[in-house]
Amino acid sequence: MITKLHQVIRSFLVDKSNEKASQGTKNISINSSKNYRRQLRKIWIFTLPSIFLSSILATGVIIGLRQTGYLQFLELVAYDQMLRLRSVNTSDSRLLVVEVNEEDIKQQKQWPLSDEVIAKALDQLQRYDPKLIALDIYRDIPHPPGTESLKKALEKDNIVVVKQLPMGDEPGVNAPKNIPKNRVGFSDLPIDLDNVVRRSLLYIESPSGKIKEYSFALQTVLNYLRNEGNSSFQVSPNFLQINSQKFPRLQYNAGGYVLPESEASGWQNLIKYRSKKISETISLTDVLQGDLEQKLIENKIVLIGVTAHSGKDTFPTPYSAKETENFEMAGVEIHGQIISELLGTILEGKKTFWFLPEGVEWVWIGLWSLLGGVVVWRSQRLWILGGNVIIVVAVLWGLCFFLFTQSGWVPFIPPLLAFLLSGTSVLAYKTVYKTYHDPLTGLANRRSLERKLQQLNYKSINQQPELVAVIFIDVDRFKSINDGLGHQAGDYLLIAMSQLLQEHLNSSEPLGRVGGDEFAIWLKPVKDKQEVVRFAKKLQQALSQPLFWQGHEIYITVTVGISFEETGDNFHGPELLRYADIAMHRAKELNSSRPQIFEPGMDTQAIQRWHLETDLRLGLQQKEFQLYYQPIISLKTGRIAGFEALVRWNSKTRGFVSPGAFIPVAEETGLIVRLGEWILTEACRQIREWHERFPRNPALIMSVNLSGRQFSEPNLVKQIKTILDSAGIEGDRLKLEITESMMMNNVEEAITLLNGLKELGLRLSIDDFGTGYSSLSYLHRFPVDTLKVDKSFVERMEDVKDSDKYISIVQTIISLGHNLNLDVIAEGIETEGQMKVLEFLDCEYGQGYLFSRPLSSENAEALLAKENYLNYG
Incomplete structure (x- = not known):
C-alpha cells in the first residue's frame, strides 16, 4: 500500500518544474569561483587608475606641505607623545644633580651666588671622590668674597665648567681664564619653533678648522672617558665619532624636522630623553651642610646647576605638554639627559636616533596614500569604512611607535594625512561611481542607463528618427536563492548573468543592472521588432542553463519585458525603461515564459495597481x-x-x-x-x-x-x-x-x-x-x-x-x-x-x-x- 501511495503521489503531486530542472543538469555550466573572481578582478582593475591617481595627488600635496614646514608642528606633537610613552621611570645611576633651588637662594641671600659658596660646595663634593664635577653655572666675572678659593677649587682636573658662545650682538659668557680649554664646554640648546628643546648642539667648527668648540655635555663625557683611560674623538662631515661609536649629524629634513639649514648648523643630535627625572637630586644646602653619604657621590658625574625659575635657566621639553605646573626642565637637567644618552651609546651600545632618507620617506608616504585609496574602495559600508580607518590609523601609529622604541623617528603625520586625503578623494570618486554604476557587476545602474537612453535622442537630433528597444530581464525566485544558499551565491548568480549577457552583446555599453535582480538592455537602431523578440528569447534560453555554486546546481528562469519607441521630440528614455519594466511585470502576472511587449494601456494597469x-x-x-x-x-x-x-x-x-x-x-x-x-x-x-x-x-x-x-x-x-x-x-x-x-x-x-x-x-x-x-x-x-x-x-x-x-x-x-x-x-x-x-x-x-x-x-x-x-x- 505504501509503495502504491508513493507512486501515485510522485505521479500527481510532484512539481513538474522540478522534474524539468533535474533533466537539464547536462546543460552548460559555469565555474562559480572562477567567474566570481574574474568579475571582481575586472571591477577592481577598472578602479585602479582612480586609486593610483588619487594616491599620487595626495602624496604630492602632503610632500609639498611637509617640505614647506606646514606639517612640522603636528609631527612634533606626535613625536613628543611617542617619547612620553617610550620613557622609562628610571634614573641614570652615573649621575647626580646638585640643584640650586629657590630655597637655596633665599638662604644665601645673594644672587648670583658668591665665589665662596661655590668654592665651598666644590670642596665638599671633592671629599666624597666624585668621578667628575660639571659646573653648569656661569663664572665669567668674580663674585667676592672667596674669589681665590674658587680659583683654587677649579684647578682640580676633574671639573668641567660651562660657557656661553657669542650670539649675534651678544658677546657671550666666558669661563674662568685659569681653566684649560679641554675642561670648558659651551651651553647651546637649540629651541624649536614651538619653544621646545628636542635637540642638542654637540660640536661646532669654523670653515677653516681653526676654531673648534665642544658643548658642555660633550666635554663632560670626554673628560669622564679620559678619566676612565679610554677616550678618542673624531669629527667627519656627517657624524661625530667617540671611541667606536658614531653619532650621525642631524640634517635639516630628518624625521619630522623641516628646518632652515642655518638651524641645522654644527653637529647636532636629537636628545633621547630617558625619563623626566634623569638622576637623583640634592640641594646646594645639603652639600654645604656636608652630611652626605659616600655612595651618593663616589665615582659619579655631579652636575651643579640652577633649577630655580628665578634663575631663568629652564626650558619646555616634550614632557611639558602633559604638565600643569613646573612644566619646564632646568638646563642642568637637560644637560644630564644629553650626557646620559652619550654615555649609554658609547659604553652600553644603545642606539642613537636614526631617520629614513628623504626619498624613502616619500615612498613611505606614498604607500600609505595608496593604502587609503584601497581601503576606502574595498569598504562597502560606512561602519566597515570607519572600522577599517580606525584599524589602519592604529596600525600606522603602532608601527611608528615600535620603530620609535627602536630609536627610529619615522614620520607619522604625513602618511596619516596622505592616507586620509587619498581615501577622501577615492570616497568622492566612489560616490560618483556608485551614482552611475552597480558596484557588484560594474554595469551601468538605472540612473546611468536612463541618461544613456536620453543621450541617444540628443545624438539623433539632426538625423532621421530611429527605433529604440529596451529589454527588461528579471530573475524569477531570486530571493529563494539568497535565502537558501546565501547572499554570496546570489551575488555570484548576478555576476554570472552579467557576463553571459555581455558575451551575447559583445559589450557592456548597452547593458545595465537596474534593480536587485533586474537587468536592462537598450538596442539601437532596431529594424525589425520580431528580431528583438527572437534575441530576447535567445537570452532567456542562455540564462536558463544551470549554474554551479560550491557543488550546488542553481536553476533559474527569467521573465522578459520589451518596449519600443522612436527617437524624436516625444522620446523620453526613462519612460521607455519604465514601459519595459511594466511589460515584464505583465508577463509575470500572466505567468508567461514568452517575452511580453509593452502595449498602450499596460501603464494604466500599473497606475491602477499603485x-x-x-x-x-x-x-x-x-x-x-x-x-x-x-x-x-x-x-x-x-x-x-x-x-x-x-x-x-x-x-x-x-x-x-x-x-x-x-x-x-x-x-x-x-x-x-x-x-x-x-x-x-x-x-x-x-x-x-x-x-x-x-x-x-x-x-x-x-x-x-x-x-x-x-x-x-x-x-x-x-x-x-x-x-x-x-x-x-x-x-x-x-x-x-x-x-x-x-x-x-x-x-x-x-x-x-x-x-x-x-x-x-x-x-x-x-x-x-x-x-x-x-x-x-x-x-x-x-x-x-x-x-x-x-x-x-x-x-x-x-x-x-x-x-x-x-x-x-x-x-x-x-x-x-x-x-x-x-x-x-x-x-x-x-x-x-x-x-x-x-x-x-x-x-x-x-x-x-x-x-x-x-x-x-x-x-x-x-x-x-x-x-x-x-x-x-
Whole structure:
C-alpha cells in the first residue's frame, strides 16, 4: 500500500518544474569561483587608475606641505607623545644633580651666588671622590668674597665648567681664564619653533678648522672617558665619532624636522630623553651642610646647576605638554639627559636616533596614500569604512611607535594625512561611481542607463528618427536563492548573468543592472521588432542553463519585458525603461515564459495597481475590512464543525474588491502582515463569542489562512500567543492553514516554527495539499493535524473523461492522511455527487457552495442558531 501511495503521489503531486530542472543538469555550466573572481578582478582593475591617481595627488600635496614646514608642528606633537610613552621611570645611576633651588637662594641671600659658596660646595663634593664635577653655572666675572678659593677649587682636573658662545650682538659668557680649554664646554640648546628643546648642539667648527668648540655635555663625557683611560674623538662631515661609536649629524629634513639649514648648523643630535627625572637630586644646602653619604657621590658625574625659575635657566621639553605646573626642565637637567644618552651609546651600545632618507620617506608616504585609496574602495559600508580607518590609523601609529622604541623617528603625520586625503578623494570618486554604476557587476545602474537612453535622442537630433528597444530581464525566485544558499551565491548568480549577457552583446555599453535582480538592455537602431523578440528569447534560453555554486546546481528562469519607441521630440528614455519594466511585470502576472511587449494601456494597469496599493493602506487605517465565515461540515454527522475565516474588503471608494485582486498586492507590499494580524484577532474574538453562545462538544474550530509573509515573521509565535490571551480562548480552538510551499522553503526552520505553534495548543492544517512540491520524507515530520484536499481535485471527480484519475488522487490523499493519523478536509464541494464520493472515501470534513457560501458574522450566527434549535430545540 505504501509503495502504491508513493507512486501515485510522485505521479500527481510532484512539481513538474522540478522534474524539468533535474533533466537539464547536462546543460552548460559555469565555474562559480572562477567567474566570481574574474568579475571582481575586472571591477577592481577598472578602479585602479582612480586609486593610483588619487594616491599620487595626495602624496604630492602632503610632500609639498611637509617640505614647506606646514606639517612640522603636528609631527612634533606626535613625536613628543611617542617619547612620553617610550620613557622609562628610571634614573641614570652615573649621575647626580646638585640643584640650586629657590630655597637655596633665599638662604644665601645673594644672587648670583658668591665665589665662596661655590668654592665651598666644590670642596665638599671633592671629599666624597666624585668621578667628575660639571659646573653648569656661569663664572665669567668674580663674585667676592672667596674669589681665590674658587680659583683654587677649579684647578682640580676633574671639573668641567660651562660657557656661553657669542650670539649675534651678544658677546657671550666666558669661563674662568685659569681653566684649560679641554675642561670648558659651551651651553647651546637649540629651541624649536614651538619653544621646545628636542635637540642638542654637540660640536661646532669654523670653515677653516681653526676654531673648534665642544658643548658642555660633550666635554663632560670626554673628560669622564679620559678619566676612565679610554677616550678618542673624531669629527667627519656627517657624524661625530667617540671611541667606536658614531653619532650621525642631524640634517635639516630628518624625521619630522623641516628646518632652515642655518638651524641645522654644527653637529647636532636629537636628545633621547630617558625619563623626566634623569638622576637623583640634592640641594646646594645639603652639600654645604656636608652630611652626605659616600655612595651618593663616589665615582659619579655631579652636575651643579640652577633649577630655580628665578634663575631663568629652564626650558619646555616634550614632557611639558602633559604638565600643569613646573612644566619646564632646568638646563642642568637637560644637560644630564644629553650626557646620559652619550654615555649609554658609547659604553652600553644603545642606539642613537636614526631617520629614513628623504626619498624613502616619500615612498613611505606614498604607500600609505595608496593604502587609503584601497581601503576606502574595498569598504562597502560606512561602519566597515570607519572600522577599517580606525584599524589602519592604529596600525600606522603602532608601527611608528615600535620603530620609535627602536630609536627610529619615522614620520607619522604625513602618511596619516596622505592616507586620509587619498581615501577622501577615492570616497568622492566612489560616490560618483556608485551614482552611475552597480558596484557588484560594474554595469551601468538605472540612473546611468536612463541618461544613456536620453543621450541617444540628443545624438539623433539632426538625423532621421530611429527605433529604440529596451529589454527588461528579471530573475524569477531570486530571493529563494539568497535565502537558501546565501547572499554570496546570489551575488555570484548576478555576476554570472552579467557576463553571459555581455558575451551575447559583445559589450557592456548597452547593458545595465537596474534593480536587485533586474537587468536592462537598450538596442539601437532596431529594424525589425520580431528580431528583438527572437534575441530576447535567445537570452532567456542562455540564462536558463544551470549554474554551479560550491557543488550546488542553481536553476533559474527569467521573465522578459520589451518596449519600443522612436527617437524624436516625444522620446523620453526613462519612460521607455519604465514601459519595459511594466511589460515584464505583465508577463509575470500572466505567468508567461514568452517575452511580453509593452502595449498602450499596460501603464494604466500599473497606475491602477499603485492606486490599489494606496487604497489598501488607507483601507487598513480606516478599518474597511471584515471577515466572512464559510462553514466546515462534518460529512459523518452533517453538523457544522467549524468555520474558515475569509477576509473581504468593501472599500469606500471602490466598493467590493475581490480577494484575488488585493491579496497578491498585500503579499507583495508586506501589508499582509498587518492585515493577517487583524484577521487572527477578529477571528479569535468571534469564535470566543460563539463558544459562549453556542456551547457544544466538540467545540467549534476557527480556521485562518496564514500567508507566506506571516509565516516568515520572527515573532509569529509570540504574536499569536498575545492574540489568544487577549481573546481569552484556548489554542485548540484555532486552526492555522499553511501551504506546502511555505514549509518547503526551509524545512528545518519550518519544523521549529510549527513546533512552537503546537506548544500553544494550535491545530495546524496543510492547505491545498497536492498542488505544491512537498516530499513524503518530510511530511511525517511536520506536526500537523489536517490535510486539506485542493478543490481542483474535488471538482474534477465528476469529470467525464478523467474522473477515475482524480478520484484516485483524492483517495490517495485521504489514505495518506489517515496513515499519518491526520483528518482530511475536502474543499470546493459543489454537488451531491462529489459529497457522496468523499463520504465513500471516508473523508471526515468538507466545505463548499453545496453547504454554504462564505457568510457575514450575522448570517453565520443565524445558521448556528438554526442548527442549535434543530438539534436541541
